[in-house]
Amino acid sequence: MKPQKIAVLGPGSWGTALSQVLNDNGHEVRIWGNNPEQITEINEQHTNQRYFKEVILDKKIKAFTNLSEAIDGVDAILFVVPTKVTRLVAKQLAEVLKHKVHILHASKGLEQGTHARISSILEEEIPAEYRGEIVVVSGPSHAEETIVRDITLISAASKNHDEAKYAQNIFSNDYFRLYTNTDVVGVETAGALKNIIAVGAGALHGLGFGDNAKAAIITRGLTEITRLGVAMGAEPLTYSGLSGVGDLIVTGTSVHSRNWRAGDALGRGEKLEDVERNMGMIIEGVSTTKAAYELAQQLNIDMPITETIYKVLYEGLDAKVGILDIMRRETRAENEFTN
Structure with missing residues:
Protein backbone atom coordinates (compact mmCIF):
# COMPACT_ATOMS: atom_id res chain seq x y z
CA MET A 1 0.00 0.00 0.00
CA LYS A 2 1.26 3.47 -0.85
CA PRO A 3 1.55 5.96 2.03
CA GLN A 4 -1.79 7.40 3.09
CA LYS A 5 -2.81 10.82 4.39
CA ILE A 6 -4.67 10.25 7.64
CA ALA A 7 -6.39 12.67 10.01
CA VAL A 8 -6.61 11.57 13.64
CA LEU A 9 -9.40 13.38 15.47
CA GLY A 10 -8.50 13.53 19.14
CA PRO A 11 -5.04 14.23 20.63
CA GLY A 12 -5.61 12.16 23.76
CA SER A 13 -3.41 9.27 24.87
CA TRP A 14 -4.83 6.69 22.45
CA GLY A 15 -5.09 9.12 19.54
CA THR A 16 -1.47 10.11 20.06
CA ALA A 17 -0.29 6.50 20.30
CA LEU A 18 -2.16 5.50 17.14
CA SER A 19 -0.76 8.54 15.35
CA GLN A 20 2.72 7.30 16.12
CA VAL A 21 1.89 3.81 14.81
CA LEU A 22 0.62 5.29 11.55
CA ASN A 23 3.66 7.57 11.29
CA ASP A 24 5.99 4.62 11.89
CA ASN A 25 4.33 2.97 8.89
CA GLY A 26 5.21 5.88 6.62
CA HIS A 27 1.82 7.59 6.49
CA GLU A 28 1.27 11.35 6.67
CA VAL A 29 -0.45 11.92 10.00
CA ARG A 30 -2.44 15.00 10.99
CA ILE A 31 -3.78 15.26 14.54
CA TRP A 32 -6.80 17.49 15.16
CA GLY A 33 -7.83 18.90 18.53
CA ASN A 34 -9.52 21.96 20.01
CA GLU A 54 9.01 11.14 28.33
CA VAL A 55 7.87 10.54 24.74
CA ILE A 56 9.16 12.58 21.80
CA LEU A 57 6.94 12.44 18.72
CA ASP A 58 8.26 12.43 15.18
CA LYS A 59 8.49 15.93 13.72
CA LYS A 60 6.54 14.74 10.67
CA ILE A 61 3.37 14.43 12.79
CA LYS A 62 1.50 17.73 12.41
CA ALA A 63 -1.35 19.00 14.58
CA PHE A 64 -4.25 21.32 13.74
CA THR A 65 -7.05 23.19 15.46
CA ASN A 66 -8.78 23.86 12.14
CA LEU A 67 -10.77 20.79 11.12
CA SER A 68 -10.98 21.77 7.44
CA GLU A 69 -7.19 22.04 7.24
CA ALA A 70 -6.67 18.77 9.09
CA ILE A 71 -8.84 16.75 6.68
CA ASP A 72 -7.82 18.50 3.46
CA GLY A 73 -7.00 15.80 0.90
CA VAL A 74 -6.83 12.94 3.41
CA ASP A 75 -7.50 9.33 2.51
CA ALA A 76 -8.81 8.35 5.95
CA ILE A 77 -10.19 9.90 9.12
CA LEU A 78 -9.78 8.18 12.49
CA PHE A 79 -12.08 9.22 15.36
CA VAL A 80 -10.46 8.91 18.79
CA VAL A 81 -12.61 11.34 20.78
CA PRO A 82 -14.67 10.66 23.92
CA THR A 83 -18.05 9.05 23.32
CA LYS A 84 -19.95 12.05 24.68
CA VAL A 85 -18.58 14.36 21.94
CA THR A 86 -18.52 11.90 19.05
CA ARG A 87 -21.82 13.10 17.59
CA LEU A 88 -20.79 16.75 17.85
CA VAL A 89 -17.46 16.14 16.12
CA ALA A 90 -19.15 14.01 13.45
CA LYS A 91 -21.57 16.86 12.74
CA GLN A 92 -18.67 19.28 12.45
CA LEU A 93 -16.88 16.92 10.09
CA ALA A 94 -19.97 16.50 7.90
CA GLU A 95 -20.09 20.27 7.42
CA VAL A 96 -16.57 20.48 5.99
CA LEU A 97 -16.00 17.10 4.34
CA LYS A 98 -16.00 17.43 0.55
CA HIS A 99 -14.58 14.12 -0.67
CA LYS A 100 -15.01 10.41 0.06
CA VAL A 101 -12.74 8.95 2.74
CA HIS A 102 -12.30 5.87 4.87
CA ILE A 103 -13.88 6.44 8.29
CA LEU A 104 -12.47 4.58 11.29
CA HIS A 105 -12.93 4.95 15.03
CA ALA A 106 -10.98 3.71 18.04
CA SER A 107 -13.22 4.92 20.89
CA LYS A 108 -15.13 2.71 23.33
CA GLY A 109 -18.51 3.58 24.76
CA LEU A 110 -22.27 3.90 24.35
CA GLU A 111 -23.95 7.25 23.86
CA GLN A 112 -25.96 8.54 26.81
CA GLY A 113 -29.70 8.68 26.19
CA THR A 114 -29.74 6.93 22.81
CA HIS A 115 -27.50 4.01 23.91
CA ALA A 116 -26.11 4.15 20.35
CA ARG A 117 -22.85 2.50 19.39
CA ILE A 118 -20.21 4.85 18.00
CA SER A 119 -20.33 3.43 14.48
CA SER A 120 -24.08 4.04 14.45
CA ILE A 121 -23.52 7.67 15.43
CA LEU A 122 -21.01 8.11 12.62
CA GLU A 123 -23.36 6.47 10.12
CA GLU A 124 -26.14 8.83 11.18
CA GLU A 125 -24.10 12.01 11.01
CA ILE A 126 -21.70 11.52 8.08
CA PRO A 127 -23.40 11.30 4.65
CA ALA A 128 -22.94 7.92 2.97
CA GLU A 129 -21.57 9.50 -0.21
CA TYR A 130 -18.53 10.70 1.72
CA ARG A 131 -17.56 7.42 3.36
CA GLY A 132 -17.43 3.67 3.11
CA GLU A 133 -18.58 1.32 5.86
CA ILE A 134 -17.27 2.37 9.27
CA VAL A 135 -14.27 0.48 10.68
CA VAL A 136 -14.00 -0.20 14.42
CA VAL A 137 -10.44 -0.49 15.74
CA SER A 138 -10.59 -2.12 19.17
CA GLY A 139 -8.87 -4.63 21.41
CA PRO A 140 -6.54 -5.14 24.38
CA SER A 141 -4.35 -2.06 24.33
CA HIS A 142 -2.89 0.50 26.68
CA ALA A 143 -1.69 3.70 25.06
CA GLU A 144 1.19 3.78 27.57
CA GLU A 145 2.54 0.53 26.09
CA THR A 146 1.74 1.16 22.43
CA ILE A 147 3.53 4.54 22.53
CA VAL A 148 6.77 2.75 23.50
CA ARG A 149 6.18 0.20 20.73
CA ASP A 150 5.30 -2.73 22.98
CA ILE A 151 3.65 -5.66 21.17
CA THR A 152 -0.09 -5.05 20.69
CA LEU A 153 -2.73 -7.15 18.90
CA ILE A 154 -6.23 -5.78 18.24
CA SER A 155 -9.18 -6.13 15.84
CA ALA A 156 -10.43 -4.13 12.88
CA ALA A 157 -14.15 -4.73 12.33
CA SER A 158 -16.37 -3.54 9.51
CA LYS A 159 -19.45 -4.76 7.68
CA ASN A 160 -17.30 -4.42 4.54
CA HIS A 161 -14.30 -6.75 4.67
CA ASP A 162 -12.31 -4.54 2.28
CA GLU A 163 -12.64 -1.62 4.71
CA ALA A 164 -11.42 -3.83 7.57
CA LYS A 165 -8.48 -4.92 5.40
CA TYR A 166 -7.67 -1.27 4.74
CA ALA A 167 -7.37 -0.64 8.48
CA GLN A 168 -5.32 -3.81 8.88
CA ASN A 169 -2.91 -2.67 6.18
CA ILE A 170 -2.37 0.90 7.38
CA PHE A 171 -1.77 -0.10 11.00
CA SER A 172 0.01 -3.46 11.03
CA ASN A 173 3.76 -3.59 11.59
CA ASP A 174 6.35 -5.45 13.67
CA TYR A 175 4.85 -4.42 17.02
CA PHE A 176 1.23 -3.59 16.16
CA ARG A 177 -0.90 -6.30 14.52
CA LEU A 178 -4.56 -6.18 13.48
CA TYR A 179 -6.97 -9.03 12.76
CA THR A 180 -10.04 -8.41 10.59
CA ASN A 181 -13.57 -9.08 11.76
CA THR A 182 -17.05 -8.45 10.35
CA ASP A 183 -18.92 -8.47 13.67
CA VAL A 184 -19.11 -4.74 14.27
CA VAL A 185 -21.75 -5.05 16.99
CA GLY A 186 -19.69 -7.61 18.88
CA VAL A 187 -16.40 -5.73 18.70
CA GLU A 188 -17.99 -2.41 19.67
CA THR A 189 -20.07 -3.73 22.55
CA ALA A 190 -17.14 -5.74 23.89
CA GLY A 191 -14.93 -2.66 23.87
CA ALA A 192 -17.56 -0.49 25.54
CA LEU A 193 -18.95 -2.88 28.14
CA LYS A 194 -15.62 -4.21 29.43
CA ASN A 195 -15.02 -0.77 30.95
CA ILE A 196 -17.88 -1.44 33.37
CA ILE A 197 -16.33 -4.68 34.55
CA ALA A 198 -12.94 -2.95 34.87
CA VAL A 199 -14.49 -0.43 37.28
CA GLY A 200 -15.85 -3.35 39.30
CA ALA A 201 -12.52 -5.19 39.26
CA GLY A 202 -10.76 -2.09 40.49
CA ALA A 203 -13.32 -1.66 43.26
CA LEU A 204 -12.70 -5.24 44.44
CA HIS A 205 -8.99 -4.46 44.65
CA GLY A 206 -9.65 -1.26 46.52
CA LEU A 207 -11.80 -3.16 48.99
CA GLY A 208 -8.94 -5.58 49.64
CA PHE A 209 -10.12 -8.66 47.77
CA GLY A 210 -7.60 -10.85 45.96
CA ASP A 211 -7.04 -12.79 42.77
CA ASN A 212 -9.96 -15.18 43.31
CA ALA A 213 -12.39 -12.27 43.26
CA LYS A 214 -10.59 -10.76 40.27
CA ALA A 215 -11.02 -13.96 38.29
CA ALA A 216 -14.65 -14.19 39.32
CA ILE A 217 -15.67 -10.73 38.17
CA ILE A 218 -13.78 -11.04 34.87
CA THR A 219 -15.30 -14.39 33.92
CA ARG A 220 -18.83 -13.64 35.11
CA GLY A 221 -18.53 -10.14 33.72
CA LEU A 222 -17.72 -11.61 30.33
CA THR A 223 -20.92 -13.64 30.58
CA GLU A 224 -22.90 -10.44 31.10
CA ILE A 225 -21.18 -8.63 28.27
CA THR A 226 -21.86 -11.52 25.93
CA ARG A 227 -25.49 -11.77 26.99
CA LEU A 228 -26.24 -8.13 26.23
CA GLY A 229 -24.17 -8.08 23.06
CA VAL A 230 -25.89 -11.13 21.61
CA ALA A 231 -29.26 -9.55 22.37
CA MET A 232 -28.08 -6.57 20.31
CA GLY A 233 -27.14 -8.80 17.37
CA ALA A 234 -23.53 -9.76 18.04
CA GLU A 235 -21.88 -13.13 17.39
CA PRO A 236 -21.10 -14.96 20.68
CA LEU A 237 -17.66 -16.10 19.46
CA THR A 238 -16.46 -12.50 19.19
CA TYR A 239 -16.39 -12.23 22.98
CA SER A 240 -13.80 -15.01 23.14
CA GLY A 241 -11.45 -12.99 20.95
CA LEU A 242 -9.15 -9.99 21.24
CA SER A 243 -11.90 -7.40 21.52
CA GLY A 244 -13.74 -9.49 24.10
CA VAL A 245 -11.85 -11.49 26.69
CA GLY A 246 -8.53 -9.96 25.57
CA ASP A 247 -9.62 -6.38 26.19
CA LEU A 248 -11.40 -7.36 29.39
CA ILE A 249 -8.23 -8.90 30.82
CA VAL A 250 -6.00 -5.95 30.00
CA THR A 251 -8.50 -3.36 31.24
CA GLY A 252 -9.67 -5.26 34.29
CA THR A 253 -6.24 -6.07 35.72
CA SER A 254 -3.92 -3.14 35.02
CA VAL A 255 -3.04 0.12 36.74
CA HIS A 256 -2.75 1.62 33.24
CA SER A 257 -6.55 1.39 32.97
CA ARG A 258 -8.26 4.58 34.12
CA ASN A 259 -11.46 2.54 34.62
CA TRP A 260 -9.64 0.12 36.93
CA ASN A 278 -8.42 13.73 40.11
CA MET A 279 -8.30 11.47 37.05
CA GLY A 280 -8.19 14.43 34.68
CA MET A 281 -9.38 12.19 31.81
CA ILE A 282 -12.71 10.74 30.73
CA ILE A 283 -13.64 7.56 32.62
CA GLU A 284 -15.76 5.90 29.94
CA GLY A 285 -16.85 3.08 32.26
CA VAL A 286 -18.85 5.46 34.45
CA SER A 287 -21.13 6.76 31.69
CA THR A 288 -21.22 3.39 29.92
CA THR A 289 -22.50 1.75 33.11
CA LYS A 290 -25.56 3.98 33.03
CA ALA A 291 -26.18 3.36 29.33
CA ALA A 292 -25.73 -0.40 29.68
CA TYR A 293 -27.96 -0.59 32.76
CA GLU A 294 -30.75 1.27 30.95
CA LEU A 295 -30.29 -0.85 27.84
CA ALA A 296 -30.42 -4.08 29.87
CA GLN A 297 -33.66 -2.92 31.48
CA GLN A 298 -35.07 -2.10 28.06
CA LEU A 299 -34.10 -5.48 26.59
CA ASN A 300 -34.91 -7.43 29.78
CA ILE A 301 -31.35 -8.76 30.08
CA ASP A 302 -30.12 -9.98 33.46
CA MET A 303 -26.86 -8.17 34.33
CA PRO A 304 -26.35 -8.33 38.11
CA ILE A 305 -22.73 -7.12 38.10
CA THR A 306 -23.56 -4.15 35.89
CA GLU A 307 -26.66 -3.41 37.97
CA THR A 308 -24.63 -3.45 41.18
CA ILE A 309 -21.96 -1.14 39.76
CA TYR A 310 -24.72 1.18 38.53
CA LYS A 311 -26.21 1.35 42.03
CA VAL A 312 -22.79 2.05 43.55
CA LEU A 313 -22.08 4.83 41.04
CA TYR A 314 -25.49 6.44 40.77
CA GLU A 315 -27.52 5.44 43.83
CA GLU A 330 -29.88 -17.96 43.94
CA THR A 331 -27.31 -20.60 43.00
CA ARG A 332 -27.41 -22.04 39.49
CA ALA A 333 -25.49 -24.02 36.88
CA GLU A 334 -22.44 -22.31 35.35
CA ASN A 335 -23.49 -23.02 31.78
CA GLU A 336 -26.84 -21.30 32.16
CA PHE A 337 -26.80 -18.13 30.08
CA THR A 338 -27.44 -16.06 33.17
CA ASN A 339 -25.69 -15.13 36.40
Whole structure:
Protein backbone atom coordinates (compact mmCIF):
# COMPACT_ATOMS: atom_id res chain seq x y z
CA MET A 1 0.00 0.00 0.00
CA LYS A 2 1.26 3.47 -0.85
CA PRO A 3 1.55 5.96 2.03
CA GLN A 4 -1.79 7.40 3.09
CA LYS A 5 -2.81 10.82 4.39
CA ILE A 6 -4.67 10.25 7.64
CA ALA A 7 -6.39 12.67 10.01
CA VAL A 8 -6.61 11.57 13.64
CA LEU A 9 -9.40 13.38 15.47
CA GLY A 10 -8.50 13.53 19.14
CA PRO A 11 -5.04 14.23 20.63
CA GLY A 12 -5.61 12.16 23.76
CA SER A 13 -3.41 9.27 24.87
CA TRP A 14 -4.83 6.69 22.45
CA GLY A 15 -5.09 9.12 19.54
CA THR A 16 -1.47 10.11 20.06
CA ALA A 17 -0.29 6.50 20.30
CA LEU A 18 -2.16 5.50 17.14
CA SER A 19 -0.76 8.54 15.35
CA GLN A 20 2.72 7.30 16.12
CA VAL A 21 1.89 3.81 14.81
CA LEU A 22 0.62 5.29 11.55
CA ASN A 23 3.66 7.57 11.29
CA ASP A 24 5.99 4.62 11.89
CA ASN A 25 4.33 2.97 8.89
CA GLY A 26 5.21 5.88 6.62
CA HIS A 27 1.82 7.59 6.49
CA GLU A 28 1.27 11.35 6.67
CA VAL A 29 -0.45 11.92 10.00
CA ARG A 30 -2.44 15.00 10.99
CA ILE A 31 -3.78 15.26 14.54
CA TRP A 32 -6.80 17.49 15.16
CA GLY A 33 -7.83 18.90 18.53
CA ASN A 34 -9.52 21.96 20.01
CA ASN A 35 -6.94 22.87 22.66
CA PRO A 36 -4.59 25.44 21.06
CA GLU A 37 -1.87 24.99 23.70
CA GLN A 38 -1.80 21.24 23.22
CA ILE A 39 -1.71 21.55 19.42
CA THR A 40 1.12 24.10 19.64
CA GLU A 41 3.04 21.79 21.96
CA ILE A 42 2.76 18.88 19.51
CA ASN A 43 3.93 21.06 16.60
CA GLU A 44 6.74 22.92 18.37
CA GLN A 45 7.91 20.64 21.18
CA HIS A 46 6.85 17.35 19.56
CA THR A 47 5.48 16.18 22.90
CA ASN A 48 2.09 15.59 24.51
CA GLN A 49 3.08 16.01 28.15
CA ARG A 50 -0.43 15.66 29.54
CA TYR A 51 -0.36 11.97 28.64
CA PHE A 52 3.27 11.01 28.00
CA LYS A 53 5.99 12.67 30.04
CA GLU A 54 9.01 11.14 28.33
CA VAL A 55 7.87 10.54 24.74
CA ILE A 56 9.16 12.58 21.80
CA LEU A 57 6.94 12.44 18.72
CA ASP A 58 8.26 12.43 15.18
CA LYS A 59 8.49 15.93 13.72
CA LYS A 60 6.54 14.74 10.67
CA ILE A 61 3.37 14.43 12.79
CA LYS A 62 1.50 17.73 12.41
CA ALA A 63 -1.35 19.00 14.58
CA PHE A 64 -4.25 21.32 13.74
CA THR A 65 -7.05 23.19 15.46
CA ASN A 66 -8.78 23.86 12.14
CA LEU A 67 -10.77 20.79 11.12
CA SER A 68 -10.98 21.77 7.44
CA GLU A 69 -7.19 22.04 7.24
CA ALA A 70 -6.67 18.77 9.09
CA ILE A 71 -8.84 16.75 6.68
CA ASP A 72 -7.82 18.50 3.46
CA GLY A 73 -7.00 15.80 0.90
CA VAL A 74 -6.83 12.94 3.41
CA ASP A 75 -7.50 9.33 2.51
CA ALA A 76 -8.81 8.35 5.95
CA ILE A 77 -10.19 9.90 9.12
CA LEU A 78 -9.78 8.18 12.49
CA PHE A 79 -12.08 9.22 15.36
CA VAL A 80 -10.46 8.91 18.79
CA VAL A 81 -12.61 11.34 20.78
CA PRO A 82 -14.67 10.66 23.92
CA THR A 83 -18.05 9.05 23.32
CA LYS A 84 -19.95 12.05 24.68
CA VAL A 85 -18.58 14.36 21.94
CA THR A 86 -18.52 11.90 19.05
CA ARG A 87 -21.82 13.10 17.59
CA LEU A 88 -20.79 16.75 17.85
CA VAL A 89 -17.46 16.14 16.12
CA ALA A 90 -19.15 14.01 13.45
CA LYS A 91 -21.57 16.86 12.74
CA GLN A 92 -18.67 19.28 12.45
CA LEU A 93 -16.88 16.92 10.09
CA ALA A 94 -19.97 16.50 7.90
CA GLU A 95 -20.09 20.27 7.42
CA VAL A 96 -16.57 20.48 5.99
CA LEU A 97 -16.00 17.10 4.34
CA LYS A 98 -16.00 17.43 0.55
CA HIS A 99 -14.58 14.12 -0.67
CA LYS A 100 -15.01 10.41 0.06
CA VAL A 101 -12.74 8.95 2.74
CA HIS A 102 -12.30 5.87 4.87
CA ILE A 103 -13.88 6.44 8.29
CA LEU A 104 -12.47 4.58 11.29
CA HIS A 105 -12.93 4.95 15.03
CA ALA A 106 -10.98 3.71 18.04
CA SER A 107 -13.22 4.92 20.89
CA LYS A 108 -15.13 2.71 23.33
CA GLY A 109 -18.51 3.58 24.76
CA LEU A 110 -22.27 3.90 24.35
CA GLU A 111 -23.95 7.25 23.86
CA GLN A 112 -25.96 8.54 26.81
CA GLY A 113 -29.70 8.68 26.19
CA THR A 114 -29.74 6.93 22.81
CA HIS A 115 -27.50 4.01 23.91
CA ALA A 116 -26.11 4.15 20.35
CA ARG A 117 -22.85 2.50 19.39
CA ILE A 118 -20.21 4.85 18.00
CA SER A 119 -20.33 3.43 14.48
CA SER A 120 -24.08 4.04 14.45
CA ILE A 121 -23.52 7.67 15.43
CA LEU A 122 -21.01 8.11 12.62
CA GLU A 123 -23.36 6.47 10.12
CA GLU A 124 -26.14 8.83 11.18
CA GLU A 125 -24.10 12.01 11.01
CA ILE A 126 -21.70 11.52 8.08
CA PRO A 127 -23.40 11.30 4.65
CA ALA A 128 -22.94 7.92 2.97
CA GLU A 129 -21.57 9.50 -0.21
CA TYR A 130 -18.53 10.70 1.72
CA ARG A 131 -17.56 7.42 3.36
CA GLY A 132 -17.43 3.67 3.11
CA GLU A 133 -18.58 1.32 5.86
CA ILE A 134 -17.27 2.37 9.27
CA VAL A 135 -14.27 0.48 10.68
CA VAL A 136 -14.00 -0.20 14.42
CA VAL A 137 -10.44 -0.49 15.74
CA SER A 138 -10.59 -2.12 19.17
CA GLY A 139 -8.87 -4.63 21.41
CA PRO A 140 -6.54 -5.14 24.38
CA SER A 141 -4.35 -2.06 24.33
CA HIS A 142 -2.89 0.50 26.68
CA ALA A 143 -1.69 3.70 25.06
CA GLU A 144 1.19 3.78 27.57
CA GLU A 145 2.54 0.53 26.09
CA THR A 146 1.74 1.16 22.43
CA ILE A 147 3.53 4.54 22.53
CA VAL A 148 6.77 2.75 23.50
CA ARG A 149 6.18 0.20 20.73
CA ASP A 150 5.30 -2.73 22.98
CA ILE A 151 3.65 -5.66 21.17
CA THR A 152 -0.09 -5.05 20.69
CA LEU A 153 -2.73 -7.15 18.90
CA ILE A 154 -6.23 -5.78 18.24
CA SER A 155 -9.18 -6.13 15.84
CA ALA A 156 -10.43 -4.13 12.88
CA ALA A 157 -14.15 -4.73 12.33
CA SER A 158 -16.37 -3.54 9.51
CA LYS A 159 -19.45 -4.76 7.68
CA ASN A 160 -17.30 -4.42 4.54
CA HIS A 161 -14.30 -6.75 4.67
CA ASP A 162 -12.31 -4.54 2.28
CA GLU A 163 -12.64 -1.62 4.71
CA ALA A 164 -11.42 -3.83 7.57
CA LYS A 165 -8.48 -4.92 5.40
CA TYR A 166 -7.67 -1.27 4.74
CA ALA A 167 -7.37 -0.64 8.48
CA GLN A 168 -5.32 -3.81 8.88
CA ASN A 169 -2.91 -2.67 6.18
CA ILE A 170 -2.37 0.90 7.38
CA PHE A 171 -1.77 -0.10 11.00
CA SER A 172 0.01 -3.46 11.03
CA ASN A 173 3.76 -3.59 11.59
CA ASP A 174 6.35 -5.45 13.67
CA TYR A 175 4.85 -4.42 17.02
CA PHE A 176 1.23 -3.59 16.16
CA ARG A 177 -0.90 -6.30 14.52
CA LEU A 178 -4.56 -6.18 13.48
CA TYR A 179 -6.97 -9.03 12.76
CA THR A 180 -10.04 -8.41 10.59
CA ASN A 181 -13.57 -9.08 11.76
CA THR A 182 -17.05 -8.45 10.35
CA ASP A 183 -18.92 -8.47 13.67
CA VAL A 184 -19.11 -4.74 14.27
CA VAL A 185 -21.75 -5.05 16.99
CA GLY A 186 -19.69 -7.61 18.88
CA VAL A 187 -16.40 -5.73 18.70
CA GLU A 188 -17.99 -2.41 19.67
CA THR A 189 -20.07 -3.73 22.55
CA ALA A 190 -17.14 -5.74 23.89
CA GLY A 191 -14.93 -2.66 23.87
CA ALA A 192 -17.56 -0.49 25.54
CA LEU A 193 -18.95 -2.88 28.14
CA LYS A 194 -15.62 -4.21 29.43
CA ASN A 195 -15.02 -0.77 30.95
CA ILE A 196 -17.88 -1.44 33.37
CA ILE A 197 -16.33 -4.68 34.55
CA ALA A 198 -12.94 -2.95 34.87
CA VAL A 199 -14.49 -0.43 37.28
CA GLY A 200 -15.85 -3.35 39.30
CA ALA A 201 -12.52 -5.19 39.26
CA GLY A 202 -10.76 -2.09 40.49
CA ALA A 203 -13.32 -1.66 43.26
CA LEU A 204 -12.70 -5.24 44.44
CA HIS A 205 -8.99 -4.46 44.65
CA GLY A 206 -9.65 -1.26 46.52
CA LEU A 207 -11.80 -3.16 48.99
CA GLY A 208 -8.94 -5.58 49.64
CA PHE A 209 -10.12 -8.66 47.77
CA GLY A 210 -7.60 -10.85 45.96
CA ASP A 211 -7.04 -12.79 42.77
CA ASN A 212 -9.96 -15.18 43.31
CA ALA A 213 -12.39 -12.27 43.26
CA LYS A 214 -10.59 -10.76 40.27
CA ALA A 215 -11.02 -13.96 38.29
CA ALA A 216 -14.65 -14.19 39.32
CA ILE A 217 -15.67 -10.73 38.17
CA ILE A 218 -13.78 -11.04 34.87
CA THR A 219 -15.30 -14.39 33.92
CA ARG A 220 -18.83 -13.64 35.11
CA GLY A 221 -18.53 -10.14 33.72
CA LEU A 222 -17.72 -11.61 30.33
CA THR A 223 -20.92 -13.64 30.58
CA GLU A 224 -22.90 -10.44 31.10
CA ILE A 225 -21.18 -8.63 28.27
CA THR A 226 -21.86 -11.52 25.93
CA ARG A 227 -25.49 -11.77 26.99
CA LEU A 228 -26.24 -8.13 26.23
CA GLY A 229 -24.17 -8.08 23.06
CA VAL A 230 -25.89 -11.13 21.61
CA ALA A 231 -29.26 -9.55 22.37
CA MET A 232 -28.08 -6.57 20.31
CA GLY A 233 -27.14 -8.80 17.37
CA ALA A 234 -23.53 -9.76 18.04
CA GLU A 235 -21.88 -13.13 17.39
CA PRO A 236 -21.10 -14.96 20.68
CA LEU A 237 -17.66 -16.10 19.46
CA THR A 238 -16.46 -12.50 19.19
CA TYR A 239 -16.39 -12.23 22.98
CA SER A 240 -13.80 -15.01 23.14
CA GLY A 241 -11.45 -12.99 20.95
CA LEU A 242 -9.15 -9.99 21.24
CA SER A 243 -11.90 -7.40 21.52
CA GLY A 244 -13.74 -9.49 24.10
CA VAL A 245 -11.85 -11.49 26.69
CA GLY A 246 -8.53 -9.96 25.57
CA ASP A 247 -9.62 -6.38 26.19
CA LEU A 248 -11.40 -7.36 29.39
CA ILE A 249 -8.23 -8.90 30.82
CA VAL A 250 -6.00 -5.95 30.00
CA THR A 251 -8.50 -3.36 31.24
CA GLY A 252 -9.67 -5.26 34.29
CA THR A 253 -6.24 -6.07 35.72
CA SER A 254 -3.92 -3.14 35.02
CA VAL A 255 -3.04 0.12 36.74
CA HIS A 256 -2.75 1.62 33.24
CA SER A 257 -6.55 1.39 32.97
CA ARG A 258 -8.26 4.58 34.12
CA ASN A 259 -11.46 2.54 34.62
CA TRP A 260 -9.64 0.12 36.93
CA ARG A 261 -7.98 3.01 38.78
CA ALA A 262 -11.34 4.72 39.20
CA GLY A 263 -12.87 1.56 40.64
CA ASP A 264 -9.89 1.07 42.93
CA ALA A 265 -10.32 4.60 44.30
CA LEU A 266 -14.04 4.03 44.82
CA GLY A 267 -13.29 0.79 46.64
CA ARG A 268 -10.95 2.69 48.95
CA GLY A 269 -13.78 5.03 49.84
CA GLU A 270 -13.23 8.03 47.57
CA LYS A 271 -16.26 9.90 46.21
CA LEU A 272 -17.05 9.57 42.50
CA GLU A 273 -16.84 13.31 41.88
CA ASP A 274 -13.38 13.39 43.49
CA VAL A 275 -12.23 10.41 41.47
CA GLU A 276 -13.35 12.01 38.20
CA ARG A 277 -11.71 15.32 39.08
CA ASN A 278 -8.42 13.73 40.11
CA MET A 279 -8.30 11.47 37.05
CA GLY A 280 -8.19 14.43 34.68
CA MET A 281 -9.38 12.19 31.81
CA ILE A 282 -12.71 10.74 30.73
CA ILE A 283 -13.64 7.56 32.62
CA GLU A 284 -15.76 5.90 29.94
CA GLY A 285 -16.85 3.08 32.26
CA VAL A 286 -18.85 5.46 34.45
CA SER A 287 -21.13 6.76 31.69
CA THR A 288 -21.22 3.39 29.92
CA THR A 289 -22.50 1.75 33.11
CA LYS A 290 -25.56 3.98 33.03
CA ALA A 291 -26.18 3.36 29.33
CA ALA A 292 -25.73 -0.40 29.68
CA TYR A 293 -27.96 -0.59 32.76
CA GLU A 294 -30.75 1.27 30.95
CA LEU A 295 -30.29 -0.85 27.84
CA ALA A 296 -30.42 -4.08 29.87
CA GLN A 297 -33.66 -2.92 31.48
CA GLN A 298 -35.07 -2.10 28.06
CA LEU A 299 -34.10 -5.48 26.59
CA ASN A 300 -34.91 -7.43 29.78
CA ILE A 301 -31.35 -8.76 30.08
CA ASP A 302 -30.12 -9.98 33.46
CA MET A 303 -26.86 -8.17 34.33
CA PRO A 304 -26.35 -8.33 38.11
CA ILE A 305 -22.73 -7.12 38.10
CA THR A 306 -23.56 -4.15 35.89
CA GLU A 307 -26.66 -3.41 37.97
CA THR A 308 -24.63 -3.45 41.18
CA ILE A 309 -21.96 -1.14 39.76
CA TYR A 310 -24.72 1.18 38.53
CA LYS A 311 -26.21 1.35 42.03
CA VAL A 312 -22.79 2.05 43.55
CA LEU A 313 -22.08 4.83 41.04
CA TYR A 314 -25.49 6.44 40.77
CA GLU A 315 -27.52 5.44 43.83
CA GLY A 316 -24.94 5.49 46.59
CA LEU A 317 -25.02 1.75 47.31
CA ASP A 318 -22.17 0.62 49.55
CA ALA A 319 -19.87 -1.56 47.41
CA LYS A 320 -19.51 -4.21 50.11
CA VAL A 321 -23.29 -4.52 50.38
CA GLY A 322 -23.50 -4.87 46.60
CA ILE A 323 -20.97 -7.69 46.63
CA LEU A 324 -22.91 -9.55 49.30
CA ASP A 325 -26.11 -9.13 47.31
CA ILE A 326 -24.48 -10.83 44.30
CA MET A 327 -22.97 -13.62 46.40
CA ARG A 328 -26.35 -14.35 47.97
CA ARG A 329 -28.18 -14.67 44.66
CA GLU A 330 -29.88 -17.96 43.94
CA THR A 331 -27.31 -20.60 43.00
CA ARG A 332 -27.41 -22.04 39.49
CA ALA A 333 -25.49 -24.02 36.88
CA GLU A 334 -22.44 -22.31 35.35
CA ASN A 335 -23.49 -23.02 31.78
CA GLU A 336 -26.84 -21.30 32.16
CA PHE A 337 -26.80 -18.13 30.08
CA THR A 338 -27.44 -16.06 33.17
CA ASN A 339 -25.69 -15.13 36.40
